[in-house]
Amino acid sequence: xxxxxxxGDGIGPEVVAEAVRVLEALGLGLRFEEAPVGGAAYKTKGHxxxxxxLALARRADAILFGAVGDPDCDALERSLRPEQAIxxxxxxxxLFANLRPAKAFAELVDESALKxxxxxxxxxxxxxxxxGDVYFGTPRGRRTTDAGLREGYDTMRYDEGEVARIARxxxxxxxxxxxxxxxxxxxxxxxxxQLWRDVVIxxxxxxxDVELTHMLVDNAAMQLxxxxxxxxxxxxxxxxxxxxxxxxxxxxxxxxxxxxAALDANGKGLYEPIHGSAPDIAGQGKANPLATILSAxxxxxxxxxxxxxxxxxEAAVARTLAEGARTADLGGSLSTREIGDRVxxxx
Amino acid sequence: xxxxxxxGDGIGPEVVAEAVRVLEALGLGLRFEEAPVGGAAYKTKGHxxxxxxLALARRADAILFGAVGDPDCDALERSLRPEQAIxxxxxxxxLFANLRPAKAFAELVDESALKxxxxxxxxxxxxxxxxGDVYFGTPRGRRTTDAGLREGYDTMRYDEGEVARIARxxxxxxxxxxxxxxxxxxxxxxxxxQLWRDVVIxxxxxxxDVELTHMLVDNAAMQLxxxxxxxxxxxxxxxxxxxxxxxxxxxxxxxxxxxxAALDANGKGLYEPIHGSAPDIAGQGKANPLATILSAxxxxxxxxxxxxxxxxxEAAVARTLAEGARTADLGGSLSTREIGDRVxxxx
Ligand SMILES: CC(C)[C@H](C(=O)O)[C@@H](O)C(=O)O
Ligand SMILES: CC(C)[C@H](C(=O)O)[C@@H](O)C(=O)O
Numbered sequence: 286x287x288x289x290x291x292x293g294d295g296i297g298p299e300v301v302a303e304a305v306r307v308l309e310a311l312g313l314g315l316r317f318e319e320a321p322v323g324g325a326a327y328k329t330k331g332h333x334x335x336x337x338x339l340a341l342a343r344r345a346d347a348i349l350f351g352a353v354g355d356p357d358c359d360a361l362e363r364s365l366r367p368e369q370a371i372x373x374x375x376x377x378x379x380l381f382a383n384l385r386p387a388k389a390f391a392e393l394v395d396e397s398a399l400k401x402x403x404x405x406x407x408x409x410x411x412x413x414x415x416x417g418d419v420y421f422g423t424p425r426g427r428r429t430t431d432a433g434l435r436e437g438y439d440t441m442r443y444d445e446g447e448v449a450r451i452a453r454x455x456x457x458x459x460x461x462x463x464x465x466x467x468x469x470x471x472x473x474x475x476x477x478x479q480l481w482r483d484v485v486i487x488x489x490x491x492x493x494d495v496e497l498t499h500m501l502v503d504n505a506a507m508q509l510x511x512x513x514x515x516x517x518x519x520x521x522x523x524x525x526x527x528x529x530x531x532x533x534x535x536x537x538x539x540x541x542x543x544x545x546a547a548l549d550a551n552g553k554g555l556y557e558p559i560h561g562s563a564p565d566i567a568g569q570g571k572a573n574p575l576a577t578i579l580s581a582x583x584x585x586x587x588x589x590x591x592x593x594x595x596x597x598x599e600a601a602v603a604r605t606l607a608e609g610a611r612t613a614d615l616g617g618s619l620s621t622r623e624i625g626d627r628v629x630x631x632x
Numbered sequence: 633x634x635x636x637x638x639x640g641d642g643i644g645p646e647v648v649a650e651a652v653r654v655l656e657a658l659g660l661g662l663r664f665e666e667a668p669v670g671g672a673a674y675k676t677k678g679h680x681x682x683x684x685x686l687a688l689a690r691r692a693d694a695i696l697f698g699a700v701g702d703p704d705c706d707a708l709e710r711s712l713r714p715e716q717a718i719x720x721x722x723x724x725x726x727l728f729a730n731l732r733p734a735k736a737f738a739e740l741v742d743e744s745a746l747k748x749x750x751x752x753x754x755x756x757x758x759x760x761x762x763x764g765d766v767y768f769g770t771p772r773g774r775r776t777t778d779a780g781l782r783e784g785y786d787t788m789r790y791d792e793g794e795v796a797r798i799a800r801x802x803x804x805x806x807x808x809x810x811x812x813x814x815x816x817x818x819x820x821x822x823x824x825x826q827l828w829r830d831v832v833i834x835x836x837x838x839x840x841d842v843e844l845t846h847m848l849v850d851n852a853a854m855q856l857x858x859x860x861x862x863x864x865x866x867x868x869x870x871x872x873x874x875x876x877x878x879x880x881x882x883x884x885x886x887x888x889x890x891x892x893a894a895l896d897a898n899g900k901g902l903y904e905p906i907h908g909s910a911p912d913i914a915g916q917g918k919a920n921p922l923a924t925i926l927s928a929x930x931x932x933x934x935x936x937x938x939x940x941x942x943x944x945x946e947a948a949v950a951r952t953l954a955e956g957a958r959t960a961d962l963g964g965s966l967s968t969r970e971i972g973d974r975v976x977x978x979x
């Protein structure tokens with residue numbers, strides 16, 4: 286099995302290195318091949334997603350991704366900015382299903398801004414559509430209105446095939462969890478959401494064992510603060526998923542611990558921590574590698590068919606935390622490498 | 633001065649009645665004229681925003697609005713649903729600037745899901761654009777793709793005039809507060825947001841005394857959980873404002889206390905509590921009227937040029953709360969009417 290390793294910018298290389306160490310320690314015979322992405326790729330190759338990087342990602346069985354984002358690139362035109370690398374990989378590889386678990390870690394509920402009893406109850410999975418919506422709809426651009434004014438515009442759109450596909454991922458995810466799926470849209474305003482809701486309801490006929498509910502996005506943003514423990518599985522579009530999944534992560538409190546997966550139709554996937562490139566602490570060995578290590582566990586579970594190895598990593602991370610090992614983001618003083626060492630010791 | 637009173641659905645009539653009592657008690661010689669709106673209007677007149685209601689709203693100096701939303705109307709086609717009344721009023725009257733304060737009430741910080749020390753720090757104002765964006769952009773609708781699939785689509789758009797106008801409201805609001813304005817967009821993905829950011833920066837040249845920052849919407853959803861006290865004034869588009877303002881309200885904890893204003897270019901406005909029609913408790917005298925009473929105070933301040941009377945109402949509400957008077961939503965047992973009586977007594 287070939288793993289494409291794309292460390293990217295900022296703290297990406299540091300945290301990815303620890304995840305690779307953990308994967309190697311499992312002795313699964315995985316092969317790793319590295320390529321630049323994001324600002325790092327722009328600086329050396331002139332593009333955030335160079336053709337060789339994309340080719341490696343296509344060839345690989347799974348992709349381990351660090352983070353992209355580099356203040357040096359802020360002034361570049363949009364098509365050359367680091368974020369385009371992740372958008373390009375999603376689109377080119379058809380990674381339409383973003384799985385973002387948000388689950389409280391018992392020892393760390395005090396890290397949350399929410400009251401501990403509320404933070405403790407969080408155990409949800411957001412299934413976010415990742416290759417459609419206003420992120421990719423056309424037409425989009427700038428033009429001049431009849432009144433001679435500059436105008437910016439984008440197209441929000443979904444077709445029934447795209448909605449049904451992510452809805453199925455949502456229902457199947459819920460089947461493996463507490464069998465409750467909440468679909469989030471803005472159907473009282475948006476035509477796109479009206480189609481979304483219709484299709485989710487149609488697809489639900491195939492999943493009679495899953496309880497389906499619907500919620501408007503503004504209400505969802507409220508309920509994720511008020512009572513996040515009430516959610517099991519959430520399915521939503523690309524834009525609402527972007528906002529709500531970050532909100533849910535922060536409710537958990539420790540974003541340095543949260544992994545994510547972006548899957549295609551065949552289970553191939555890109556795995557990345559949800560935190561960004563954190564340029565302010567890059568290169569100092571301060572970053573928390575656990576979100577990336579847990580992303581590697583998701584990779585084993587979803588793309589490499591090795592749930593057992595995934596469980597081992599997750600148990601080792603839980604033990605590491607239970608033993609009190611902490612990087613600075615969680616009030617500790619261990620280095621990125623030291624946390625990696627602890628996880629290896631707990632494996 | 634003529635006030636259009638549009639009680640609407642659910643608890644709307646009950647809470648609006650108390651706000652009218654408070655306004656009358658001030659002895660300002662205001663005239664009140666009532667008209668149906670929302671589901672109530674659909675049932676009696678066949679449309680959620682009947683022509684006579686719109687005509688009254690146009691004629692009035694300000695509008696006191698209850699809430700719309702009625703489960704009996706769920707099966708109606710979108711154009712007849714209660715929400716269309718509020719969307720129609722905003723668009724027809726050019727109510728482009730939504731002011732949504734979110735401020736902690738000292739006695740009620742325990743109502744928030746956030747830790748008390750975090751909830752206590754909240755004192756922000758969201759300035760949301762209300763007549764543009766994907767809410768109203770065209771084309772929008774349903775069609776069939778070349779592949780024969782149903783497709784739903786909407787157009788997100790802003791022109792520079794719309795952005796500059798709401799940006800000015802944002803800067804002027806910030807000038808009257810702590811002089812910090814955070815503009816929220818998704819410029820790393822959306823063309824509309826790129827224009828938004830460009831124009832906000834251009835307009836900022838006229839407000840050198842206000843410190844302008846920018847934040848991506850996904851990050852904003854995180855920061856509103858992590859550290860909402862760090863925000864002063866926020867300016868954002870219609871869709872992001874819908875989501876973030878509800879999130880911010882819930883961070884305060886007591887949504888039964890939060891008012892809002894929707895203003896046109898001349899200071900005429902529609903004033904409404906941010907809570908909805910709550911059909912489950914309608915007609916039982918349980919609803920909290922304070923958000924609507926505080927909306928009446930905003931009306932005095934922004935549309936009727938009577939900041940002194942606004943201050944009096946706000947002080948009376950604060951005293952009512954300080955004396956421990958509570959409806960059920962805040963753990964008390966007083967009725968809607970009894971809370972109204974208390975506020976009148978404190979005036
Ligand atoms: C970097 C950005 C384009 C991206 C997105 O908006 O999808 C990020 O916020 C994410 O959620 O992965
Ligand atoms: C009722 C609905 C159309 C409306 C909106 O989305 O603007 C509401 O959520 C609001 O925020 O006033």
